[in-house]
Amino acid sequence: MEESGQVPPGNHEVLGDSVTWGGCTIIYLLGQQLHFELFDFSYQVLNVAEVEAAAITPNQKNPHFVPEWDALLEAMKKARRLNNHVFSMLKARCPLEDKQACAIKQSGAPLHRIKFENTVSAFETLPQKGA
Incomplete structure (x- = not known):
């Protein structure tokens, strides 16, 4: 029983970045990237x-500094960099099509004719067979 002394692998070691890719892909395809970036707690922190x-200033000490937060902030920065990378890859390979949308004002009244930019379809950018 040599294996009993080993630490079981964590989720990131087993799944890698697949959870981030899956979550960011769903957020991107639903057109909710800006909402995600606006409301994600780690982005706000x-x-x-x-x-x-x-x-x-460099010679001034931060009164709110907690040493344990350095590791947390670094993990948040790493997650944000990965999210930004995934979103940029998705935008490059699968841009969202031209869509008409209706936004809602805070009063509840609809704002019609909000238009998103038209981009090249991912299908058109794929290499063609025999080309």
Whole structure:
């Protein structure tokens, strides 16, 4: 029983980046990338941390600094970089088609004729057989 002393592999070691790719793909295809970036908690924490870091001079000590947060902030930055990479790959290979949309004002009234940019279809960019 040599294996009993080994630590079982974590989710990331088993699945890799597939969970991120799957989640970002669903978000992208539903057209919700901007909402995801706006409402994701880790993005908000990173934005606050970046603003605080920019506001503090090099010789000044941050009063809100907690040493354990460094690892958390680095993990959040890594996740954001991976998400941005996945979204950029999806935009390059599968751009969203031209769509008419209807937005809702805060008062509840609809805003008609919001138009998204028309982009080249991924099907048109694939190599053709025999070409």
